[in-house]
Amino acid sequence: MIYITIDGPAGSGKSSVARSLAKELEFEHLDTGALYRVAALRWLRAKNREEEPDKFIEKMSFTNFELKDGKIFVNDIPLGNEIRTPEVGKVVSKVAEIPEIRDVITRKTRELAQNKRVVVEGRDIGTIVLPNACVKIFLTASVQERARRRYEEYKSKGVNISFEEVIREIKSRDRIDSTRKVAPLKAAKDAVLFNTDGFTLEEVVDRLKNLVMREIKKC
Ligand code: DC
Numbered sequence: 001m002i003y004i005t006i007d008g009p010a011g012s013g014k015s016s017v018a019r020s021l022a023k024e025l026e027f028e029h030l031d032t033g034a035l036y037r038v039a040a041l042r043w044l045r046a047k048n049r050e051e052e053p054d055k056f057i058e059k060m061s062f063t064n065f066e067l068k069d070g071k072i073f074v075n076d077i078p079l080g081n082e083i084r085t086p087e088v089g090k091v092v093s094k095v096a097e098i099p100e101i102r103d104v105i106t107r108k109t110r111e112l113a114q115n116k117r118v119v120v121e122g123r124d125i126g127t128i129v130l131p132n133a134c135v136k137i138f139l140t141a142s143v144q145e146r147a148r149r150r151y152e153e154y155k156s157k158g159v160n161i162s163f164e165e166v167i168r169e170i171k172s173r174d175r176i177d178s179t180r181k182v183a184p185l186k187a188a189k190d191a192v193l194f195n196t197d198g199f200t201l202e203e204v205v206d207r208l209k210n211l212v213m214r215e216i217k218k219c
Contacts, residue, residue, distance in 0.1 A: 002027070002117045002219060003132075004212055005125040008139035009185060010173045011146030013196045013204065017139060018121040020205045022070070025119070025212060029070050030112055032122035032129070033092075035105045037083035038063075038074055040092040057100045067112045086154070086161055089169055093176035096123075102182050123177055126188035134219035135212050138187035139204075141196045146170055 004027065006018045015031055022029035039060055046056040066073040073079065082088075095101060109129050113120055122129065126136035141149075147167045154161050177185040187193055192211060196204050 001113070001115050002134050002216065003113060003130045004119045004135045004137070005130055005133045005188075005191075006119060006121040006137045006139060007123055007126050007185070007187065007191070009123075009141075009146065009177065010170055011150040012139040012141045013149065013201065014121045014139050016201050017196070017204050017208065018119045019070075020201060021208055021212070022119040024205060024209050025117070028067060028116050028118040030067055030109065030118055030120045031072070032105065032109050032120060032125065034072055034079060034083060035065065035108060036096045036101075037088050037092055038079065039101050039105065040088045040095040041083050043095045044087060044091060057098070057104070060101060061104045063108075065108050065112060067116075081157060084153075084157060086159060086165075086169070089173075093173045093180075097176065097180045097182070099182045106183075123185040124183035126191050127186060128183045131188070135215045136188045136191035137208060137211075138191040138193050139196055140193065143167065143170055143174075145197050 004021070004025075006014050006021075008014045015033070018031065019029050021027075042060060043056055046053075046059075064075050066076075071078050106129050109120065109122075109125070113130065120130060120133075126133060126138070144167075147163065147170050150170060151161070151163050151166045154166065174185075194204065194208070
């Protein structure tokens with residue numbers, strides 16, 4: 001197995017970079033933000049049904065996640081765009097603060113990554129989830145640039161949201177993600193930092209691929 005971790009804030013380009021880098025390296029790709037989004041969607045639904053919070057945590061721990069051909073399956077159902085809505089975006093950081101949920105998703109991530117050559121992206125992958133990873137990357141970008149990317153993503157999915165709202169969402173997520181008590185967003189001591197402002201996706205992936213090819217020999 002070979003683990004490459006990519007951590008960074010919302011909209012830093014993590015997902016596109018992780019997906020392309022995995023493709024270039026012929027590795028699997030695992031987006032752990034998607035697992036937290038599944039939890040957030042479940043939490044919204046449980047709240048609508050006025051279920052006990054403990055029941056929601058228990059259900060998450062019994063949920064079966066699988067990674068097949070780059071797609072995540074939740075209890076055998078392929079994950080779709082239902083987790084990429086502004087409603088989920090608004091609550092996901094809060095749900096990701098629940099220590100029991102972090103424990104469940106950390107365990108599931110390790111199980112999914114086991115025995116694979118995989119690029120795993122998230123917030124705490126290099127620090128907490130896979131501290132022995134072969135190569136650790138921490139991507140950053142300015143708030144304006146990250147909001148612009150997230151806004152384009154929403155627009156391409158037909159989501160009705162203003163640019164100002166996206167800026168607010170990004171700033172609020174940054175604050176919650178980096179100040180939470182459990183597994184806050186931060187670069188691992190041995191991570192390579194990369195600010196993607198002004199770089200195209202191809203340029204970022206190209207540089208990271210060269211870095212990984214160099215480092216992988218030492219793992
Ligand atoms: O990458 P994303 O924006 O889809 O992530 C959604 C949320 O999940 C984000 O607010 C932070 C949280 N998250 C986390 O706390 N730890 C991870 N490893 C991945 C995501």
